[in-house]
Amino acid sequence: MSAAHLERGAAFALFACALMVLMPAGLGAANMSTAQANHTAAARGFNVAWVAALFAGAWLLLTALAAWRVETWAPALAAPAHGARYCAAFALAAWLLGRARIAQGLLVAGAVATFAAHGLEALLLRAEFVDYLIGAAWRVLGWRVSQGLAEGALLAIGVMDVAAAALLLALFGWRKRRGPAAIALLGWMTFWGFFTAAARIVDMGWGNLPEAMIRVANGAVPLTLLLHWRGIRQSESEPRNEPRNDPRNDR
Amino acid sequence: MKRHANILVAVLVLAGAAAVGVLTGPTGLSDERQANPDPLPETVLEGTTPAQWRLVWTTDPAHEATVGWTTAEAAKTNAVFFDTEPRQGALDKYRHQQAATATGRYSARKPALHYASVELKKLRPGTTYWFVMVSDESVSREFHFITAPEGDAEFKFLYGGDSRSYREPRREMNRRLRALFTQDPEILALVHGGDYVEDGDKLEQWVEWLTDHELTVTAQGRMLPIVPARGNHEADSVIFDEVFHNPGGKGLNYYATRLGSEFLLVNLNTEISAGGDQAAFLETTLKNHTTVRWQCANYHRPAYPAVKKPGSALKYWVPVFERYDLDVALESDGHTYKRTCAIRGGKPDATGVTYIGEGGLGVRQRTPDPERWYFEGGKVGSSNHVQKVTVRKDKLLVETIAENGKQLDTWEAKPRPTRRD
């Protein structure tokens, strides 16, 4: 069996995963809308969505590990760079099982890993990134940017990415973490994650859509955290006339 | 119980989906190869005995060459003794000698081995040089090589890439290179498209590669010069530069090779920025040589791949190739053999550039995708191979030859009418 066979097999299985995650959610939309309902549903043996999510996570993790084996330039950074992808799938599985706290931790870990790894790759002046900058400057702005200038910009981006990862980690570990600073940081990471994913299309045209799609998690993970944390802030600022058993606060 | 049943259902659905994917996947991976049981003597790496020799050509092979070798122990002195006549290793008879330009320990914790590189300069074009490598008291056997010709010369060279990972097939291919080189003295050199070893930072793999490279020397002792390009498995490997003596500059590894007055080979590095300084270099080089009859490029990751996705060459180099009417681009990395149709502006166009290669100097071959539009009128297949390029005044001929010597493909070009003084 060649790698092409394996890849195709996994692609079909992943497709089945997506269907299995979506189907029960669609069927029981009313009572599946909260993690609590899912928790009950999973306990009753109602759905198979979490198995599918777990499988998707396992496959994405496997491809990340394969990238680490196959990548010849800075291979140690390949697996963490994929962090947002597999952590998102694992977080979904945890959430479907009603483990919101674990899901949140996984999302933070994924975002931190991806931003830190990409930041380090930028600081090491990854050739692909240098060429993205040169290409984007030419295509979007019509500027001929020298390699030296592009490398300078890349160093700045690297510092920014590593700083964002470190800040997110610090804020997550800090009890009063969900202040406006955290929201602003996540807002930036969401923008930057989606922006760099979309840059693949700017760089190589719509043929590169799959390249962009697979990186959607880089923005979607901070976005999920952003919505989650903002939700918690809002529920905390509301008058406390109901018991605090919001599953999103599951600690 | 119900929960278990559901998990079972999920697993069955996934397994079924995976099976459908696997069964409908592409087929036809060629995996047959013959092991040649006759091992040739190789130089034993001990003391200061010069072993694992290589003769490197870069910008001006009519006048310059670099001889490099490996020793187990560090020698105090390393030099090449050379002459235009055979001297059978009698050191006092050689009319020229040149001390090492660079020596040192290879950048690896183990094994602890040493390299010596000797730049030979001011050589005469089209001339046979006889030489020995000397490290302290140890003298190699006598070898010879022929410098590149000058003027409007006719000659041949070999092109191949991807000699990594599988030793026996690589040795088999090296024997094929030697057979071609022996049969056809018109062959000047091997142009290598990169991916020598699996991990360019592992010296033990280079030791194997270099040992196997000894097999390319003819029985008469003629050394096959190598024109190296960096592949992704060399990534940012320092050992690559130690083995090949920084071709095109340390860590940069892009340079133009002139073979005779009418053949230009631009060697590029797909492992560093393609769109920055290198694109400028390519533009300047082709612009300064518009009247040279034959123009060719050599780099690792393909612009028009048979297996993977296009590399940055497609975006940054192909427009330059087309602007200056490059004849052929030699590409590696895919582990198949391939020849595209002539391409211009992303479409088949008889005036365009043809892309040949994909790498088969011993690496396990993959299954190419023959459905890609640029193979209409071209050729793809799975077999270890080498390209023999024949340079004539009236034509450029590229033959793809399998490890058993069988011809897999041929392609011919006429001089472009756009090349004029």
Ligand SMILES: [Fe+2]
């Ligand atoms: Fe490669």
